């Protein structure tokens with residue numbers, strides 16, 4: 001604690017001065033000339049009392065200043081926070097016991113400010129998402145209305161034309177269905193309520209099944225695919241098969257969406273292997289790739305690269321944030337490597353099931 005001038009003066013008046021004056025009085029009295037010294041002693045005693053009074057006064061003022069100023073500052077700061085103003089700075093004048101309290105208060109203000117800014121960003125992102133989804137829904141609705149009018153007004157005059165119109169209506173309705181599904185799933189992710197049903201299964205068998213699930217769609221998109229599964233049959237993992245399929249579907253849909261049309265053939269390679277206690281599922285494409293400066297942000301919610309935003313591919317930038325969340329909820333992770341012009345490779349890392357580790361995990365959750 002630093003002593004102020006007032007405090008030093010108060011100590012001087014309260015302790016040093018009376019002590020000196022009393023000592024002098026005592027010396028005078030014990031000197032023998034009691035009668036002669038009586039007047040001086042009275043004066044000295046009077047001065048001592050005056051010094052004591054002055055000291056007490058200074059001490060009171062010092063105390064009032066020392067405590068009331070920071071209290072007032074804190075009171076004002078609390079008032080500003082109550083009124084929703086978080087743009088001020090609270091700093092202590094002196095390095096005393098209040099400075100610690102001020103530091104904690106300042107830390108609390110900064111945290112509140114960060115939370116408020118994050119909430120604002122989040123609300124803005126949600127508004128953008130709603131407007132994007134409404135726009136994405138409007139496109140198939142307009143198309144469906146157009147085709148239905150064509151059927152009603154007899155524009156589709158032949159059986160062949162009618163069948164074509166109906167199949168387009170079906171595919172547009174399917175697009176809408178997927179969009180609505182994506183939106184409702186996103187709200188589950190957002191509130192951390194993804195319904196998981198974990199089961200233990202063979203990694204080799206699971207990924208082989210997945211391969212066939214996506215093969216038809218990739219063939220229809222004229223993708224060349226190759227597949228290699230090096231995981232031994234007995235290696236197991238604990239996953240939610242449906243949610244893991246969603247992860248793979250999101251990754252594949254990106255490879256399709258961001259294919260490089262200047263290349264003669266678009267390709268996707270699947271490689272599944274075991275590395276120690278991990279199962280690595282790699283999905284590699286020869287698409288447009290991602291610029292190095294954009295790569296660290298692609299897992300962020302609502303992030304879309306500049307090129308994707310200006311392209312007509314559509315999307316809201318939530319696919320990879322869902323991938324990240326589901327992989328983390330599986331005790332794994334998703335890693336993306338990419339090179340513009342060459343392509344991207346997503347590695348999905350999952351823990352190998354181990355009896356003892358699983359039991360420990362259950363014990364821990366209990």
Ligand SMILES: Nc1ncnc2c1ncn2[C@@H]1O[C@H](COP(=O)(O)OP(=O)(O)OP(=O)(O)O)[C@@H](O)[C@H]1O
Nearest residue numbers: 254255258298304305308315316317318319320344
């Ligand atoms: N395989 C890929 N090739 C090139 N760019 C990719 C690839 N995967 C992701 N990206 C980039 O990462 C961004 C984020 O991907 P993400 O899947 O989260 O969003 P999206 O595909 O734009 O929209 P959504 O998935 O919501 O429909 C994309 O906009 C794109 O720029």
Ligand SMILES: [Mg+2]
Nearest residue numbers: 254315319320
């Ligand atoms: Mg996507």
